[in-house]
Amino acid sequence: MARELLESGxxxxxxxxxxxxxxxxxxxxxxxxxxxxxxxxxxxxxxILDGDDATIIVGFEMEMMILPxxxxxxxxxxxxxxxxxxxxxxxxxxxxxxxxxxxxxxxxLSVEEVADLGFRIATALVDLHRQNVLHLDIKPSNVMIRESxxxxxxxxxxSRHLFLPDLLEEEFRVPMGTGPYIAPEQVLKNRTDPRSxxxxxxxxxxxxxxxxxPFGIPQAQSSLKNRLWRDPVPPRKIVPTISPQLQExxxxxxxxxxDRRYATAAQLAFDLKNLSEVKLTxxxxxxxxxxxxDATKRWFSSIGIESGALQxxxxxxxxxxxxxxxxxxxxxxxxxxxxxxIHVKRVLATMPGxxxxxxxxxxxxxLTINYTLDDEGRNIHVQKLVELREWGxxxxxxxxxxxxxxxxxxxxxxxxxxxxxxxxxxxVLIGARASSTLRRFLGSVSSQVVAxxxxxxxxxxxxxxxxxxxxxxxxxxxxxxx
Amino acid sequence: MRIAFMSDIHGNREAxxxxxxxxxxxxxxxxxxxxxLVGYGADPAYVADRxxxxxDKGALAILGNHDEAAARAETSGMNDYARQAIExxxxxxxxxxxxxxxxxxxxxxxxxxxxVHSEASSxxxxxxxxxxxxxxxxxxxxxxxVTFCGHVHKPQLYHMQAMKPPVLFVPQTATGIPLxxxxxxxxxxxxxxxxxxxxxxxxxSVLDTTKNELTYHRVPYDIETAAQxxxxxxxxxxxxxxxxxxx
Numbered sequence: 001m002a003r004e005l006l007e008s009g010x011x012x013x014x015x016x017x018x019x020x021x022x023x024x025x026x027x028x029x030x031x032x033x034x035x036x037x038x039x040x041x042x043x044x045x046x047x048i049l050d051g052d053d054a055t056i057i058v059g060f061e062m063e064m065m066i067l068p069x070x071x072x073x074x075x076x077x078x079x080x081x082x083x084x085x086x087x088x089x090x091x092x093x094x095x096x097x098x099x100x101x102x103x104x105x106x107x108x109l110s111v112e113e114v115a116d117l118g119f120r121i122a123t124a125l126v127d128l129h130r131q132n133v134l135h136l137d138i139k140p141s142n143v144m145i146r147e148s149x150x151x152x153x154x155x156x157x158x159s160r161h162l163f164l165p166d167l168l169e170e171e172f173r174v175p176m177g178t179g180p181y182i183a184p185e186q187v188l189k190n191r192t193d194p195r196s197x198x199x200x201x202x203x204x205x206x207x208x209x210x211x212x213x214p215f216g217i218p219q220a221q222s223s224l225k226n227r228l229w230r231d232p233v234p235p236r237k238i239v240p241t242i243s244p245q246l247q248e249x250x251x252x253x254x255x256x257x258x259d260r261r262y263a264t265a266a267q268l269a270f271d272l273k274n275l276s277e278v279k280l281t282x283x284x285x286x287x288x289x290x291x292x293x294d295a296t297k298r299w300f301s302s303i304g305i306e307s308g309a310l311q312x313x314x315x316x317x318x319x320x321x322x323x324x325x326x327x328x329x330x331x332x333x334x335x336x337x338x339x340x341x342i343h344v345k346r347v348l349a350t351m352p353g354x355x356x357x358x359x360x361x362x363x364x365x366x367l368t369i370n371y372t373l374d375d376e377g378r379n380i381h382v383q384k385l386v387e388l389r390e391w392g393x394x395x396x397x398x399x400x401x402x403x404x405x406x407x408x409x410x411x412x413x414x415x416x417x418x419x420x421x422x423x424x425x426x427x428v429l430i431g432a433r434a435s436s437t438l439r440r441f442l443g444s445v446s447s448q449v450v451a452x453x454x455x456x457x458x459x460x461x462x463x464x465x466x467x468x469x470x471x472x473x474x475x476x477x478x479x480x481x482x
Numbered sequence: 483m484r485i486a487f488m489s490d491i492h493g494n495r496e497a498x499x500x501x502x503x504x505x506x507x508x509x510x511x512x513x514x515x516x517x518x519l520v521g522y523g524a525d526p527a528y529v530a531d532r533x534x535x536x537x538d539k540g541a542l543a544i545l546g547n548h549d550e551a552a553a554r555a556e557t558s559g560m561n562d563y564a565r566q567a568i569e570x571x572x573x574x575x576x577x578x579x580x581x582x583x584x585x586x587x588x589x590x591x592x593x594x595x596x597x598v599h600s601e602a603s604s605x606x607x608x609x610x611x612x613x614x615x616x617x618x619x620x621x622x623x624x625x626x627x628v629t630f631c632g633h634v635h636k637p638q639l640y641h642m643q644a645m646k647p648p649v650l651f652v653p654q655t656a657t658g659i660p661l662x663x664x665x666x667x668x669x670x671x672x673x674x675x676x677x678x679x680x681x682x683x684x685x686x687s688v689l690d691t692t693k694n695e696l697t698y699h700r701v702p703y704d705i706e707t708a709a710q711x712x713x714x715x716x717x718x719x720x721x722x723x724x725x726x727x728x729x
Binding site for chain 1: 639641643649651654655657659660662663664665
């Protein structure tokens with residue numbers, strides 16, 4: 001392959017090369033400019049060693065394949081790719097902000113900071129998985145925090161697009177990833193599961209929360225496999241101020257068994273956003289890692305699991321969605337809320353992995369914004385939460401699968417729409433009250449949610465007698481139509 | 483330029499029409515027919531007419547083993563139902579159409595692309611590409627960057643680096659696949675008229691040469707009508723039944 005000489009001042013495909021800002025074993029980064037692009041951009045050029053090192057070339061091919069197909073704030077925008085026949089390169093946005101790597105020197109970070117950062121990264125992961133791409137090399141130096149606050153991933157050299165050929169599949173005889181962060185199934189060369197990214201994010205959060213890597217820095221391939229049977233030291237043993245909830249979340253990310261991990265990045269983001277609501281299990285109370293005896297048992301049972309072809313699983317979201325149920329607890333709504341319950345039960349019957357978030361909006365009056373006690377001196381917020389839990393009790397779901405949220409807001413529709421967006425809700429179930437003249441003038445909460453929510457919205461109505469509908473002035477479909 | 487690749491139509495009028503209509507919506511500039519226009523299905527004359535019409539508009543077509551067999555009524559080495567179908571097809575075609583078929587080229591070289599019906603190392607032996615070994619044989623025999631072929635009725639995409647064996651990818655969705663320049667590609671087409679990958683939808687693909695992206699499409703068509711015609715023509719029943727299950 002002929003290579004053009006790259007140096008400051010030279011021009012390639014219309015890009016003028018500026019200063020070299022990074023020179024590593026895998027790639028060199030140059031600042032570049034082009035007249036029609038106003039924002040700062042960089043050119044990434046693979047470091048080609050003698051003998052054309054396959055690791056670097058194929059990783060670069062993967063990145064050239066995947067990055068131009070990604071959109072959104074959670075990845076660098078791609079402007080151009082250069083052909084391998086002449087000079088391979090990628091021109092992309094220069095992300096202004098800081099790398100998560102820079103935060104490590106401040107570790108251990110507070111629970112709030114870890115949860116907030118984790119939420120941002122999990123949110124970025126939701127968007128990446130939605131585009132059918134697995135990053136597969138999540139670590140502090142590959143996550144940027146933009147000046148505007150969003151997390152963005154860089155370096156897609158080990159990534160996988162679930163609908164495109166995996167150029168790395170036959171390339172390596174050894175596991176691909178970064179030692180401390182690699183998921184157990186990646187150690188076993190499975191590159192098809194979105195939950196591998198959740199594991200690596202768990203390692204990252206563990207590190208930020210404790211300043212210790214859960215599995216150290218493995219030097220040999222054999223020591224990579226330790227994570228298959230040895231649990232990490234519980235974070236609270238290292239930093240006692242870590243809350244049981246955060247330990248629960250982190251250790252759930254680090255489960256060896258994929259099915260015991262979070263099913264989706266959206267569910268992880270949800271828990272990090274609502275940390276106080278997290279259901280505590282044995283993980284939260286663990287005070288030590290699993291015993292040597294237990295590890296030996298697991299070691300024996302893992303023998304043989306390396307073989308067998310693994311097919312790409314599509315992103316898990318369609319199997320494990322988050323469904324938000326807008327519950328109206330006011331009087332006179334009983335029939336409608338019963339109908340809503342029936343619909344929730346239908347959802348539960350068809351989707352065993354579903355998570356239900358019950359939301360009630362406590363409408364604040366502009367004039368009495370700080371008024372939270374009712375006449376009898378009970379805290380209204382707590383009272384609503386109790387009623388909401390009671391409403392959800394008949395579903396008989398474990399706390400892992402159902403959560404309850406009372407939101408205080410002046411505009412119920414806006415509150416519901418924001419909750420759905422911030423928590424990556426896949427579907428909203430909401431009841432619609434019977435039509436009335438007043439509501440037709442003012443617009444109903446449900447119609448605003450339908451119009452403005454960023455996900456699917458199902459509007460539930462209580463069955464009504466025809467007479468009532470006619471009284472409400474609704475036009476009936478003609479009975480005599482042939 | 484956007485090029486549609488259609489292989490193994492096998493006299494299936496309904497499937498061809500559905501794919502041509504789909505390709506028109508995809509704004510393709512040219513169609514390449516990768517052989518086996520006839521054989522099995524009940525509309526060989528119609529299919530040959532439509533293909534000739536497309537050739538007048540710039541399409542390319544190459545020879546398939548069934549085209550050659552039907553034109554010459556040469557059925558040695560064929561199984562029972564294939565032989566019956568070939569004999570029926572031979573009788574259903576006029577002499578002009580037989581001449582059209584027999585004069586189709588074995589392969590066409592087009593820039594960095596090779597169009598051929600079967601495995602490319604020895605096109606006249608009509609060998610199938612079914613695994614890494616046959617794909618490697620085909621890829622090593624040509625200097626072309628991308629080879630397009632058919633013959634096996636199952637969509638497959640192999641990619642190969644200079645010093646390594648090829649790797650198989652089975653396209654499952656209509657996602658544009660970038661044919662990265664650092665390796666060779668072998669794009670085996672599914673069948674328009676008789677899919678056998680357990681998916682009964684008609685298969686064809688579109689290459690965008692500007693973007694260097696290949697998209698494998700699946701197109702629903704009126705299987706009932708195509709099958710009824712096979713029954714009405716008294717062709718072997720299995721040829722109709724398999725259309726419904728794509729086997």
